[in-house]
Amino acid sequence: MWRAVASNALTLFIVILVAVAGVLAWGRQQYVAPGPLAEAICVRVERGASLAAVSRNLAAQGAVSDARIFRIGADYTDKAQGLKFGSYLVPAGASMEEIVDILTRGGQSTCGSEVNLRIGVATAEIILRELDPATSQFVEKARFDPAAGPTPQEYADAQSDSALRYRVTVAEGVTSWQVAEGLKRADFLGGEVAAVPAEGSLAPESYEVVKGQDRAALLAEMAARQDRILADLWAARAEGLPYDTPEEAMIMASIIEKETGIPDERGQVASVFVNRLKAGMRLQTDPTVIYGVTKGQGVLGRGLRQSELRGATPYNTYVIDGLPPTPIANPGRESIAAALNPEATDFLYFVADGTGGHIFARTLAEHNANVAKWRQIEAEQRRQQGAN
Structure with a gap:
């Protein structure tokens, strides 16, 4: 009798193990398999958001088929505590595994609305744009010179969005005075610009900033980047x-x-x-x-x-x-x-070629001939402008 009971218990244990293994295999398959999204979406991760809240949001948007499997998979891969604040683009068909990676990888937000102060050689303007998840293209909502006129209503309305991102983009070839003046116009920055930085000391790049960021601190970051760039390239001159x-x-x-x-x-x-x-x-x-x-x-x-x-x-x-x-x-x-x-x-010489580029020459005679051609191009351009 005891032998029969033991045999039945062992059989039941094996059946349970097989069933558990099957469930785990099924869960693993669900975790790595393509997800149900037919179109890309933006997923917002709030500051301090729990994995449970994020998983429920994903399920509600149709990004995952089972919030529990999403949480278990994230926990099993040691990523449950790695959620990064921001708005992220989740592509169509993304698996739970891929979504976990997107939300925990960090780096810049890839979705939602963005304000970009672009400081160029001729103008400084603020652009409000929003990413269209379906096309992965930004759609411009407003563009204006902050020193020239009233603030567009679309820009004013966007300020209530807690997920709104901010960026400052400095074009190559701008002067330090232009950068300083451009930063003064940005209403989303704080602090003062005590003095115009030394010419050439600021790296023309795109900088992700936070609302209220200190202008002097941002200028210091630009200068530090330019110092690093120059040091690296000087070493390999x-x-x-x-x-x-x-x-x-x-x-x-x-x-x-x-x-x-x-x-x-x-x-x-x-x-x-x-x-x-x-x-x-x-x-x-x-x-x-x-x-x-x-x-x-x-x-x-x-x-x-x-x-x-x-x-x-x-x-x-x-x-x-x-x-x-x-x-x-x-x-x-x-x-x-x-x-x-x-x-x-x-x-030793170069002159414009009429297409935005230049013609180069080795001798003054070659250069003079190239200059004569450029004068002809200029005259023709003036004639056409006068005809129009």
Whole structure:
């Protein structure tokens, strides 16, 4: 009798083990299998949100088929405590495993609404945009110059959204004065700008910020990034450059930045200026003269006058030898890299080609011929503008 009972108990135990194994296998399959979402959605994780609350929200939005399996899977993979605050794009068909990874990976939010202060060479504007999950494209809701007029109602209404993200984007080639003035216009930043940072010291990049962030602290972050970029590239510089310090390299980089907006041209433009310095020639570049006129405070908005081209200022490279005393803008990483590792050419001249780029020349005769072609292009452009 006892033998029969023991046999039956063992059989029952084995059946239970098999059943448990089956349930675990089924749960695992549910966790890693494609999910039920037919279209991408935005998922918001509040600060301090529990995994239970997030799993219920996911189930309510149809992103997961079973909130319990989602929680068990997250706990089993040691990610249950790793939820990151923010709004995240969950793609169609994402598995529970993939969703857990998205919500715990960290980094910048990838969904929802965003305010971006864009500081450019000519303008500083605030843009409100929202990500459309279905297309993964941002839809612009409002765009305005904060110093020029009334705030759009869409922007004012968006301020009540606790999930609203903020960003400051600094374009390559802006001056430090333009950055400082742009930050002053951002109503979502706090603190004061005590002084305009040194020219060239700020990294033109995109910065994710929080509402009320201190302006001085943000400028310090920009400066720290530029310091790191310059230090890294200076350590890998080419030999035989005609400047001896990182500060001189930054001056050259700022000139390159202002001379061309074509990324592939930076190395050639750099080579022209390096070749000129090595040959004892003057740089003769208009952007330095313009900086001497404007002091970096805005755009000149007209052509240079002959008196300005002849005037003896520290920034008139038609008059002075060598480099001007400071950078003339904040160069981006690629222009700094070009200054420190220019292309190997024997070019000494360049002029606009009418398409946004430049034609390079080795001799003055070649250059004069290229200039004549550019004058013809300019005359034709003026004729067409007059006809319109």
